[in-house]
Amino acid sequence: SVPGMGSAYRVIVDENNAPWISGDDAYRFDRDTEEFEEVGLGAGGFGFVGGIASDGEGSIWVGTYTDGQYVHRIANDDTLEHHTVDTPGVSTFGTAVDFDRHAWTFGYNDGTAAAIDLDTETVEHVFDTCNGPCLNMPYVRGDITGLQRRNALNPTGTFTRLVEGCDSGADTEWGRIVIDADTPAGSNLVVSVKTADDLGALAAMEWLTVGIVPDDGTELDLAAALERAGVEPGHYLSVQVRLQSLDRVTSPTLRRVDVQWGCEGMIE
Secondary structure (H helix, E strand, O other): OOHHHOOEEEEEEOOOOOEEEEEOOEEEEEOOOOEEEEOOOOOOOOOOOOOEEEOOOOEEEEOOOOOOOEEEEEEOOOOOOEEEEEOOOOOEEEEEEOOOOEEEEEEOOOOOEEEEEOOOOOEEEEOOOOOOOOOOOOOOOOOOOOHHHHHHOOOEEEEEEEEEOOOOOOOEEEEEEEEEEEOOOOEEEEEEEEEEOOHHHHHHOOOEEEEEEOOOOOEEEHHHHHHHHOOOOOOEEEEEEEEEEOOOOOOOEEEEEEEEEEEOOEEO
């Protein structure tokens, strides 16, 4: 239950994996204590605050359930400090945040909207040039831009491959790892390995970073990385590629991982 048996209206999950609820106030849920923290916005004349959205960069945006021409901006930290941003001409209701650093709020009764710059809090009144309401009672809720889904998802994914070396009793000489991938700005791939003669021992080992794509190129010197770390090449090699969205907007694409190795001087 929310504090004081209050009302729950909308729910999101922020970039820190914390659920937030708007209702008669805004509440943040602590997963460790399983308790809600009450922000203390005040519910306005209708007894509710409006839609709720996270910008993924430390702020939560909450509307007023058409009760006022402003939105609440809440600091997503231990303080939960908050202030209001005026939205002239828009009695706020639904909220959203786009991928171009704007918080949006919509006036259900006004048929207009306001776009707020996240950095400067400059407000642009939009959908206000029609002969009458431009929007017909925009009952905005849910994730209309896709950013809330992006915030809630883990920005890191992994691909792991196990390679078995020489089967003739000869020592395996691990050579290079070649990556075929797209890593647009704001993303990268972290390539790590572990090697051992026994699968049980391999599972217990720590990962050794070989390189980062694109910073270190797409052809990574595995032999040199093992030598620097003082790791003896084993019969088995486990390769992990960690795909990272650094800005939570851009995603890398991994197409192929090739491991080059040799037995008694022969490259396979």
